[in-house]
Amino acid sequence: MLSLNEFTIGNVGSAKPLSLILPSRKYDETILVGRAGEVPTAVFLSGQHHGQLFESLGNTSWGGIIIPNIRVEIDEASAVDVEYAGVSSLFVIRLDTRLVIVAKGEKAFARSNLVTLHDNLVPESEFRAAFAGWQIVVGEGSNKRIVWSQTGA
Structure with a gap:
């Protein structure tokens, strides 16, 4: 469950990066908003545009229940060498x-694109890791809740 101060209702165009949008109508989909460069960019997490x-x-x-300021947690057991x-x-x-998410461009057969979810993380070496399993959470400590998850393949 979400507290009243943890969400709004609206269109994806009003959602800031690092927001999750949950469906509130029959044809809405689950959407994650990040950035491609400086442009707010959304990724479908469900539905025919998955x-x-x-x-x-x-x-x-597109719209629905907008949950801003979400956090992404990764399943370290789902790591693969990029x-x-x-x-x-x-x-x-x-x-x-x-931390980026891999997504497909809007046009059929478009190459994959990277959408930034978090930046300004501690710089690492040239090594990279991809994670098939991850989740989106809100709240802290004993109030932490999982609002969406992607299981590792």
């Missing part, structure tokens, strides 16, 4: 100073 991204600024076609394993849509990758 794994696709789109620029979200000003978009009024250099040797195939990484598909909805994997999260820790690289340089960022």
Whole structure:
């Protein structure tokens, strides 16, 4: 359950990066908002557009329950080496100073794109790791709740 101060209702175009949007109507989908460069960019986590991204600024076609300031936690047991394993849509990758999610472009057969979820992390070496399993949480300590999860493949 969400506390009243943990969510709003609205369109994806009004959601800031690091927001999760849960469906509130029959045809809405679960959407995660991050950034591609400086542009707010959304990734479908469910539905027929699963794994696709789109620029979200000003978009009024999709909406729902907006949960801002979410946190992403990774399942360390689902780590794969980015250099040797195939990484598909909805994997999260820790690289340089960022945590990104892999998504597909809007057009059919478009190449995958990286959408930044967190940046300004402690710089690491040239090594990178991808994670098939991860979750989105709100709250802290005993009030922490999982609001969405991606199971490792």
